[in-house]
Amino acid sequence: MGYNFGANRAAWTFFVIVYTTSVSAAAGQDNLLSDLGLDVLDRAKINISLQEYTSVLSTFLRTKDDSFEEVPELRVYRLDNLPKQGPTRKPLKMLFSVPASTDKIESATLRLLLPPQHNDPRVINIAVNQILGTRRKRFIKEEIFYLSNNLTKWCEVDVTDAVLSWTRGQKNLGLELFCRNCHNNLNPSISAITALVHSSSRRKRSIGVSKGRTDCSLRHQKGKGKRKCCRHEMHVTFTKLGFKQMGDILEPKMYEAGYCQGMCPPNYNLATNHSRIQGLMHQLNKREARNFKNKTMVVPKTCCAPSKLGDLDILIVDSQQPDKLKVEKWQNMRVLECACS
Helix, strand or coil, X not given: CCCCHHHHHXXXXXXXXXXXXXXXXXXXXXXXXXXXXXXXXXXXXXXXXXXXXXXXXXXXXXXXXXXXXXXXEEEEEECCCCCXXXXXXXXXXXXXXXXXXXXXXXXXXXXXXXXXXCCXXXXXXXXXXXXXXXXXXXXXXXXXXXXXXXXXXXXXXXXXXXXXXXXXXXXXXXXXXXXXXXXXXXCCCEEEEEEEEECCCCCCCCCCCCCCCCEHHHHCCCCCCCCECEEECCEEEHHHHCCHHHHHEEECCEEECCEEECECCCCCCECCHHHHHHHHHHHHHHXXXXXXCCCCCCCCCCCEEEEEEEEEEEEEECCCCCCCEEEEEEEEEEEEEEEEC
């Protein structure tokens, strides 16, 4: 049986290309996370209290720039009469007073202050169900709680789907939490749902770069030829980018980043003096190329690119003080204006 050198060389070349591409992509991801200052958080140490969360987030929302996205309001549904669980291990049932409304729920989180575990496991698996009837329930989420043997710990789990269904009119019969590997009941001392809500009663207004002279919605109408260089909307959801660390961002979960696209005809919205010179050289080289039968290298025309960028405020857990929240400013995260460059 002969040795197929060509086939093996092709396979090896393909492997090298794939490996090199993967390594480059991973390096690019690491550089991005490093540039943004996103640290890997030790989830076992995070202990954000309800007071810390509501206080810092309220201030963050109050000072947030609303030029691009509608700013939600924070609502807290606190359970004052916590159910008393007996010695027999059973699911924890909680009923929160979340009314039906036409408000838009951006996110909702169940927050529990759990007692020291003593001899119980410190890492427990919690299954959260929405109670639909006497014998009916809907699985919402399974979450890992990191507890302590001698300290109280704040734990949280996403319950957006349940809260959203209650606001839309589904009968609110509460939530059920079951610990898969606990020896005793959870017995939280504080329990609350925090929700980011866009109220339907607030006055609606147009969100966008109303003053941006390159905003596509203002400069161009559909069906009138090719669209010239302008700013388009691009909504970015952090959790969809594939970086685990971005799931730790408390606010915003999504933001409008924008991008530039469109034609750059001669003398249109030029960004700099260099852009003007490049545009002139492009026209000159095109004429020379025609006269000398394409023997002259043509300088490329100007391209639609960002001409003004903006920053983005991020609310995240402080990796140095995991019981505190902090606001970071990420630079050059938004396109504000576009021009031909």
